[in-house]
Amino acid sequence: MKIVFLSLLSILTALPLFAQKGQAVDMALQPYKISSRDNPFKRNLRFAGYKTHHFHRNIASWFSFGTFNIKNEILKVHGVPLYKKSKTRSVDIFAFALKTDSGIVSHTECRAVLRKNETFSLFWPKDSAFFKIKNVDYLDARIRTDNDTAHVWYLAAANLNGSEEAEQQGIIRCGDSAIYFAKTTQLLRDQPANRNDPRSLFTSLNMVYLFTYNDKPIAAVSYKLDGKLFWCRDDLDSRLKTIVASAATLLCLRNDLYY
Amino acid sequence: MRKLVVIITIAALYASCKTISMNVGIPDKFAANATQMKITGLHGMRIKRHLAFGNYQVSNVKNGWVYTTGTHDRNSGITTEERLLKVFKLSHENATQNTRNKYQYTIQDGDGMAEVYCMEKTTKEAVSSETPLGTFSKTKNYQYSFSAAILPQTIKDEPWQLVFYSSYDSKKDTAHKFWDQPYVAHEGYVTNGTTRINIRPIITDKVVTNDGRELKTLAKVLMAYELNIDGGVIGIVDVFKDNIWIYNDLDKDMKLIVAAVSSAILMRKLDESKAA
Numbered sequence: 001m002k003i004v005f006l007s008l009l010s011i012l013t014a015l016p017l018f019a020q021k022g023q024a025v026d027m028a029l030q031p032y033k034i035s036s037r038d039n040p041f042k043r044n045l046r047f048a049g050y051k052t053h054h055f056h057r058n059i060a061s062w063f064s065f066g067t068f069n070i071k072n073e074i075l076k077v078h079g080v081p082l083y084k085k086s087k088t089r090s091v092d093i094f095a096f097a098l099k100t101d102s103g104i105v106s107h108t109e110c111r112a113v114l115r116k117n118e119t120f121s122l123f124w125p126k127d128s129a130f131f132k133i134k135n136v137d138y139l140d141a142r143i144r145t146d147n148d149t150a151h152v153w154y155l156a157a158a159n160l161n162g163s164e165e166a167e168q169q170g171i172i173r174c175g176d177s178a179i180y181f182a183k184t185t186q187l188l189r190d191q192p193a194n195r196n197d198p199r200s201l202f203t204s205l206n207m208v209y210l211f212t213y214n215d216k217p218i219a220a221v222s223y224k225l226d227g228k229l230f231w232c233r234d235d236l237d238s239r240l241k242t243i244v245a246s247a248a249t250l251l252c253l254r255n256d257l258y259y
Numbered sequence: 260m261r262k263l264v265v266i267i268t269i270a271a272l273y274a275s276c277k278t279i280s281m282n283v284g285i286p287d288k289f290a291a292n293a294t295q296m297k298i299t300g301l302h303g304m305r306i307k308r309h310l311a312f313g314n315y316q317v318s319n320v321k322n323g324w325v326y327t328t329g330t331h332d333r334n335s336g337i338t339t340e341e342r343l344l345k346v347f348k349l350s351h352e353n354a355t356q357n358t359r360n361k362y363q364y365t366i367q368d369g370d371g372m373a374e375v376y377c378m379e380k381t382t383k384e385a386v387s388s389e390t391p392l393g394t395f396s397k398t399k400n401y402q403y404s405f406s407a408a409i410l411p412q413t414i415k416d417e418p419w420q421l422v423f424y425s426s427y428d429s430k431k432d433t434a435h436k437f438w439d440q441p442y443v444a445h446e447g448y449v450t451n452g453t454t455r456i457n458i459r460p461i462i463t464d465k466v467v468t469n470d471g472r473e474l475k476t477l478a479k480v481l482m483a484y485e486l487n488i489d490g491g492v493i494g495i496v497d498v499f500k501d502n503i504w505i506y507n508d509l510d511k512d513m514k515l516i517v518a519a520v521s522s523a524i525l526m527r528k529l530d531e532s533k534a535a
Contacts, residue, residue: 080347118342120343131342162334183335187424198376198410201418202406203406203422223333224355226330226332256333
């Protein structure tokens with residue numbers, strides 16, 4: 001819990017500096033198509049030589065718990081609400097392994113929590129939007145690579161459901177090493193580099209989570225689920241590539257918790 | 260009598276429209292040193308299209324299909340509108356639509372030739388709501404990307420890469436009043452690694468009449484694209500009057516690149532200005 005708290009604290013303090021910086025095309029990031037077989041019980045992803053394995057989602061992820069508020073029922077005029085307080089708690093708990101042709105390379109355990117606390121007031125607006133929002137939206141995870149059990153990477157992210165005005169971003173940390181990621185719109189390659197095909201020069205704007213390491217983009221993964229792509233530098237260290245691939249898989253597999 | 264008044268009014272309106280012919284304000288200094296070329300074959304049947312301007316001919320056009328897919332996808336951010344619709348229990352849905360188009364052709368000027376490969380793509384996320392008064396839709400974000408690879412026949416190993424995009428994000432929009440235009444970010448350039456030609460859309464509410472008077476339109480419209488190197492204009496693609504202007508002092512290879520870029524821009528199918 002302490003690690004989660006410290007990680008979230010570092011997101012709140014350090015990451016506002018990590019804002020969207022222009023729209024330069026990074027042609028070094030090579031795209032890989034993410035093929036998936038989606039069904040509510042089993043989700044398998046396959047991309048860039050990686051494949052998900054033993055995906056398991058906790059049953060609590062299927063439910064959302066809320067509290068009853070008497071004011072919601074009383075303060076109505078002909079069905080029009082004058083006041084409404086929405087207070088619910090949703091979680092998404094899942095785990096998976098990532099394997100390559102040589103076997104399992106990482107294990108990831110993830111827990112996402114959204115405590116929704118929104119109050120609507122028609123006659124006493126808290127701001128111009130009539131809403132007082134006190135949501136708590138965070139995700140934390142643990143990524144362990146199989147060949148390096150001594151070093152576990154911790155992932156912490158905030159506002160991934162977009163329920164607040166803040167940036168949707170996170171950090172993956174192990175000792176002094178830190179990989180940052182944030183939701184952004186980025187110009188990226190559309191097809192893998194191929195000297196014989198001029199169409200490999202095509203680029204397009206993509207809504208992605210962009211991963212940066214030492215202030216340099218090292219990977220990206222589609223935010224939208226339709227036509228998912230994963231971009232990665234080919235010269236990236238294999239250990240970092242596995243960590244980023246695990247985090248990208250996690251971001252693809254997570255459920256939206258805002259109902 | 261009433262019929263006569265109606266006929267006279269329509270005739271007067273038609274006549275005024277004919278006299279107030281609007282043009283893009285081309286800078287005099289540039290116009291004096293550039294060649295204006297009227298584009299033919301741009302409109303009408305798109306099958307076996309044959310575009311031509313000046314001594315440039317577009318041939319071997321291969322048009323791809325325009326693919327559109329629309330799904331309920333991940334919500335990029337909860338808006339106040341969505342919260343209000345939820346409170347008032349109005350049915351609404353957040354949907355994302357992707358559209359993609361590809362085409363390729365060759366352009367030649369009699370001596371040289373270049374192959375041009377193009378792709379354009381849009382992604383639109385919108386919230387549509389059904390109310391007793393009808394269905395309303397609000398765009399949350401819209402991204403238009405246009406990309407091309409231009410391969411001059413003479414130096415095929417040095418392809419030119421074209422990148423152009425426009426992006427609208429309702430959270431960054433500065434339009435709050437009814438007449439305000441939505442804020443759309445644009446950027447575009449063509450480069451071969453050493454030379455960079457910037458593409459700047461000219462969106463203006465100022466037009467010039469045939470007799471040289473400057474007029475102001477009700478809303479800002481996309482009139483042209485300016486091609487420049489370090490601020491020095493080398494070409495203008497007048498999409499309003501279907502004209503291409505190319506600076507005279509450019510060498511033949513560079514003129515072919517400017518012509519290829521201009522034709523690629525003109526042959527697009529998807530709408531880049533569908534933001535709001």
